[in-house]
Amino acid sequence: MELLQGTLDLLILRTLAPGPAHGHAIAKAIERQSEDVLQVEQGSLYPALHRLIRRGWITAEEGVSENNRRAKFYRLTGKGRKQLHLETTRWEKLARAIARILKPAEENPS
Amino acid sequence: MNRRQRALAGLEEDIREHLGRETRDNIERGMPPAEARAAAVRKFGNVAMVEEETRAVWRRPWVDQLLQDLGFAFRVLRRAPAFTAVAILTLAVGIGLNTAVFSVVNSVLLRPLDYPHPERLVWLGDYNPHVHRDMVMLSDFAEWRTRARSYSAMAAFSYQQIAVANSRGAFPVGAVLIGGDFWTLTGAFPALGRLFAPDEPRSLVLSWDVFQRQFGADPHAIGGAVTVDGRAATIGGVLAKGYRFQFPRWWTAQHPEPVEAYLSLVQSDMRNRGGQVAASLKPGVSIQQALAELNSIQQHLHPPNPARPASPSRLHIDPLLDQLTSGARRALAVLLAAGTLLLLMAAVNIASLLLARTSARRRELAIRLAVGAGRFRALRQLLVESLTLALLGGAAGLLLARWALALLVRLGPASIPRLDEASIDLRVLAFTICISIAAGILFGVAPGMALWRTDLHDALKEGARATGGVFGLRIRRLLVAGEMALAVVLLTGAGLLLASFLRMNARPAGFAPEKVLIMNIRLPAARYNAAAQQAYGKELIRRLESIPGVEAAGISTQWLYSGAPAFPNDSSPTATHLLHGNAASPGYLRAMGMQLRKGRWLTDSDGGHVILINESMAREAVGAIDPIGRSLSVPQPAVVVGVVADLRYTRLDADAPPEVFFPFQQTSMMFMSDVAVRAGNVSGLPAAVHREFAAIDPAVPPYGMKTLDRALADTIAPQRFNLFLLGTFAASAFVLALVGIYGVIAYAVAARTREIGVRVALGAQRSTVVGMVVREGMAIAIAGIVAGMAAALALTRLMASLLYGVNTTDPRIFAGASVTLAVTALLASWWPARKAAGIDPMIALRDE
Numbered sequence: 001m002e003l004l005q006g007t008l009d010l011l012i013l014r015t016l017a018p019g020p021a022h023g024h025a026i027a028k029a030i031e032r033q034s035e036d037v038l039q040v041e042q043g044s045l046y047p048a049l050h051r052l053i054r055r056g057w058i059t060a061e062e063g064v065s066e067n068n069r070r071a072k073f074y075r076l077t078g079k080g081r082k083q084l085h086l087e088t089t090r091w092e093k094l095a096r097a098i099a100r101i102l103k104p105a106e107e108n109p110s
Numbered sequence: 111m112n113r114r115q116r117a118l119a120g121l122e123e124d125i126r127e128h129l130g131r132e133t134r135d136n137i138e139r140g141m142p143p144a145e146a147r148a149a150a151v152r153k154f155g156n157v158a159m160v161e162e163e164t165r166a167v168w169r170r171p172w173v174d175q176l177l178q179d180l181g182f183a184f185r186v187l188r189r190a191p192a193f194t195a196v197a198i199l200t201l202a203v204g205i206g207l208n209t210a211v212f213s214v215v216n217s218v219l220l221r222p223l224d225y226p227h228p229e230r231l232v233w234l235g236d237y238n239p240h241v242h243r244d245m246v247m248l249s250d251f252a253e254w255r256t257r258a259r260s261y262s263a264m265a266a267f268s269y270q271q272i273a274v275a276n277s278r279g280a281f282p283v284g285a286v287l288i289g290g291d292f293w294t295l296t297g298a299f300p301a302l303g304r305l306f307a308p309d310e311p312r313s314l315v316l317s318w319d320v321f322q323r324q325f326g327a328d329p330h331a332i333g334g335a336v337t338v339d340g341r342a343a344t345i346g347g348v349l350a351k352g353y354r355f356q357f358p359r360w361w362t363a364q365h366p367e368p369v370e371a372y373l374s375l376v377q378s379d380m381r382n383r384g385g386q387v388a389a390s391l392k393p394g395v396s397i398q399q400a401l402a403e404l405n406s407i408q409q410h411l412h413p414p415n416p417a418r419p420a421s422p423s424r425l426h427i428d429p430l431l432d433q434l435t436s437g438a439r440r441a442l443a444v445l446l447a448a449g450t451l452l453l454l455m456a457a458v459n460i461a462s463l464l465l466a467r468t469s470a471r472r473r474e475l476a477i478r479l480a481v482g483a484g485r486f487r488a489l490r491q492l493l494v495e496s497l498t499l500a501l502l503g504g505a506a507g508l509l510l511a512r513w514a515l516a517l518l519v520r521l522g523p524a525s526i527p528r529l530d531e532a533s534i535d536l537r538v539l540a541f542t543i544c545i546s547i548a549a550g551i552l553f554g555v556a557p558g559m560a561l562w563r564t565d566l567h568d569a570l571k572e573g574a575r576a577t578g579g580v581f582g583l584r585i586r587r588l589l590v591a592g593e594m595a596l597a598v599v600l601l602t603g604a605g606l607l608l609a610s611f612l613r614m615n616a617r618p619a620g621f622a623p624e625k626v627l628i629m630n631i632r633l634p635a636a637r638y639n640a641a642a643q644q645a646y647g648k649e650l651i652r653r654l655e656s657i658p659g660v661e662a663a664g665i666s667t668q669w670l671y672s673g674a675p676a677f678p679n680d681s682s683p684t685a686t687h688l689l690h691g692n693a694a695s696p697g698y699l700r701a702m703g704m705q706l707r708k709g710r711w712l713t714d715s716d717g718g719h720v721i722l723i724n725e726s727m728a729r730e731a732v733g734a735i736d737p738i739g740r741s742l743s744v745p746q747p748a749v750v751v752g753v754v755a756d757l758r759y760t761r762l763d764a765d766a767p768p769e770v771f772f773p774f775q776q777t778s779m780m781f782m783s784d785v786a787v788r789a790g791n792v793s794g795l796p797a798a799v800h801r802e803f804a805a806i807d808p809a810v811p812p813y814g815m816k817t818l819d820r821a822l823a824d825t826i827a828p829q830r831f832n833l834f835l836l837g838t839f840a841a842s843a844f845v846l847a848l849v850g851i852y853g854v855i856a857y858a859v860a861a862r863t864r865e866i867g868v869r870v871a872l873g874a875q876r877s878t879v880v881g882m883v884v885r886e887g888m889a890i891a892i893a894g895i896v897a898g899m900a901a902a903l904a905l906t907r908l909m910a911s912l913l914y915g916v917n918t919t920d921p922r923i924f925a926g927a928s929v930t931l932a933v934t935a936l937l938a939s940w941w942p943a944r945k946a947a948g949i950d951p952m953i954a955l956r957d958e
Contacts, residue, residue: 022124022127022128023124023125023127023128024127024128024131024132027128028135041153041154041155042128042132042153042154042155043125043154043155043156043157043159043160044155044160044163046121046124046125046160046161046163046164047160047163047164047166047167049164050117050118050164050167050168051167053113053117054113054117054167054168060117062120069127070123070127071124071127072120072123072124072127
């Protein structure tokens with residue numbers, strides 16, 4: 001299944017919500033959480049990360065990873081957290097609407 | 111580092127780290143290392159592309175597009191080297207000349223004075239109508255300085271040429287006697303020695319330059335003894351290297367040398383000497399307040415005399431900078447205006463060229479529009495091209511300006527203050543960039559407008575013929591007509607200056623100033639009483655006349671006398687006159703080349719009260735009546751024995767004043783005299799003259815020695831400078847107009863090749879074709895010339911103060927400028943017309 005445009009941004013924000021992570025970890029987390037349903041080239045993560053930095057939703061900082069190697073850590077900003085909330089709400093609304101259209105019988109038994 | 115750089119730093123590392131982790135994960139899952147790495151890369155995607163896309167996130171689209179437009183503009187300009195070269199050259203001339211003139215304006219008018227608190231420095235002037243300049247009696251100055259409360263410092267200076275002699279010889283130097291707070295006012299400090307105190311007599315302070323030149327920078331000279339005009343003095347100190355005398359100098363026309371020595375005004379100088387006064391206002395005091403105070407002090411010093419009618423106050427206070435530059439301001443304004451016109455013409459010419467190119471590029475633009483480039487984007491592309499061209503032209507202009515400025519500084523007259531310090535500084539640079547951009551926008555607008563109106567459909571349909579249609583031709587005709595108008599204005603202005611320059615240089619037969627050597631002498635009053643002065647004069651004349659080749663030699667002392675009683679020609683017996691008196695030996699008048707009109711010359715034996723007058727004086731004194739034998743009060747009664755023709759022998763930029771010549775032996779006032787020597791060949795004369803002077807009294811050297819020709823030329827140096835500049839502008843304008851009209855007609859002919867071919871095929875005569883093309887060119891030219899004459903009529907009025915003997919609306923000059931341009935236009939359109947007449951209908955129609 002191809003990743004919907006703009007969804008990747010939301011997924012990154014969601015992944016960073018618990019705490020900062022480096023690029024590879026984010027990619028792994030997205031793959032794991034979507035149970036490998038969403039197939040995406042890991043590389044496309046990077047333009048997305050920078051788009052989010054530019055918008056001020058996340059920041060990047062130098063840090064040391066769990067096995068003592070230098071790595072860049074991405075962290076959600078306050079602005080990013082608000083955006084995550086906004087996007088999640090919107091996404092859920094959209095998902096519900098689409099679901100209603102696709103399965104009217106289940107949603108509306110009458 | 112900005113956000114973008116910070117974010118992108120370490121991107122590659124980040125990706126490498128990512129791939130490393132993925133590889134390790136794969137190995138942990140049991141893949142062989144080589145395969146693990148390949149799988150990681152496969153999963154990641156194209157690394158280079160990811161990096162590129164990440165960078166792209168940070169790119170600002172307009173910068174990107176601008177770079178793209180710039181690159182394209184350079185390619186376009188490189189593809190048309192001839193056009194680019196012509197355009198850059200045209201702009202370089204327009205921008206370069208403007209930059210050079212602005213550098214001068216910047217240095218002369220805009221830069222503050224080099225003295226402390228330059229904004230508070232003012233000039234206290236007392237206008238003397240007899241000498242046509244400000245002159246304050248130094249006795250008044252002394253009172254002002256003690257009584258006035260508006261100033262933190264007040265200083266006076268009075269010009270004097272002095273002769274300084276030491277053991278090695280004597281040399282003349284331009285000096286000022288200074289009083290009051292001169293050193294404080296100008297922030298002077300000594301490089302060596304010390305500056306004399308006010309009222310400290312016989313101490314000489316020298317400029318850095320003269321100390322280098324005349325004393326070999328020898329520090330032992332400080333405190334050493336010299337003589338100044340024959341009297342003992344010491345060298346007190348030497349001023350710092352950068353110190354400059356930056357005050358109005360009324361004497362520059364006669365003595366262009368800089369002020370290089372300073373002496374103190376002593377009490378005895380103050381009694382009957384005139385000078386100039388400058389002061390520093392206290393903070394918060396306005397010029398009006400200061401002037402009110404000065405007027406009340408002056409009224410107290412010189413209470414109204416009931417016997418004489420009250421004269422209106424002639425006191426005035428002006429910012430020192432304004433006073434210093436007032437003489438140059440009008441000329442510089444005219445030059446700046448002329449420069450602007452020239453730059454406009456350059457812009458018009460390039461607009462016209464661009465229009466022709468735009469029409470050739472019409473298909474290219476149409477295709478770009480057709481494949482989806484927005485009109486704004488295409489417009490911006492054209493504008494970027496124009497601005498690139500303009501800035502390239504500006505850069506070339508700067509190079510030209512540097513060279514032109516060096517030339518201007520070298521040619522520039524000493525009477526334009528601070529001209530020698532003109533340079534291209536940051537302000538000039540900003541000016542150049544601004545006018546380059548303005549010019550770029552100006553000439554970029556026309557092709558832009560033409561593009562805006564392009565009908566896409568037509569442009570594409572027309573096929574490959576680049577010269578189809580008369581795209582933008584109407585705008586181009588209008589532009590070239592405007593250009594002709596500007597050229598008329600510039601040519602008329604330069605013509606007026608040239609005519610007045612010729613009038614100034616017109617010399618009567620027999621004058622031959624190049625054969626006359628003139629110089630000044632000053633006999634120190636301490637050693638020369640009246641009898642000794644006369645003896646000196648006689649001996650000097652005898653010695654000078656004995657030099658082989660000398661035709662005439664003489665000596666003269668000139669003075670002004672105001673308040674001479676009424677002449678017979680006056681209607682009122684209470685009228686008074688200003689007299690230009692000149693006690694001249696007979697040889698002086700002959701050496702000057704004066705022509706006798708009536709009566710006889712003065713002779714060495716004239717003892718009684720006899721005078722010679724010039725024609726102006728005769729007109730003023732007795733009108734049309736024969737003056738010979740009449741008695742005039744000058745101010746003592748004297749009989750006129752002869753009349754000489756008016757001769758402008760002291761300055762060229764004004765008519766000869768009414769003048770009275772007295773027998774030299776009647777004067778005892780030789781404090782400053784002129785000596786003139788006429789010889790068939792003056793080349794070896796100065797050395798011989800110096801020898802004779804040294805033989806009489808080595809402590810009295812002649813100074814300011816030059817040929818009369820040179821001296822007179824110096825008096826109109828500013829006018830020559832203006833003429834040179836405006837002439838350059840006019841010549842450039844002329845070439846631009848020629849190129850402009852040729853360009854538009856040649857283009858029109860090229861655009862109409864097919865039509866002309868048809869006409870010729872149908873039997874049109876060659877002469878008809880020529881006539882048709884030439885008529886088109888002349889219609890543009892005549893329209894432009896008529897508009898230009900109207901504009902010139904309005905604008906040349908600003909030049910009135912720069913002209914001599916020529917009316918600002920002199921019809922001959924206007925006609926001359928118009929006819930010159932009309933003939934030029936005729937030639938410029940005749941050339942393409944001949945080409946048009948030579949069109950072979952077979953070839954022209956096959957062009958289809």
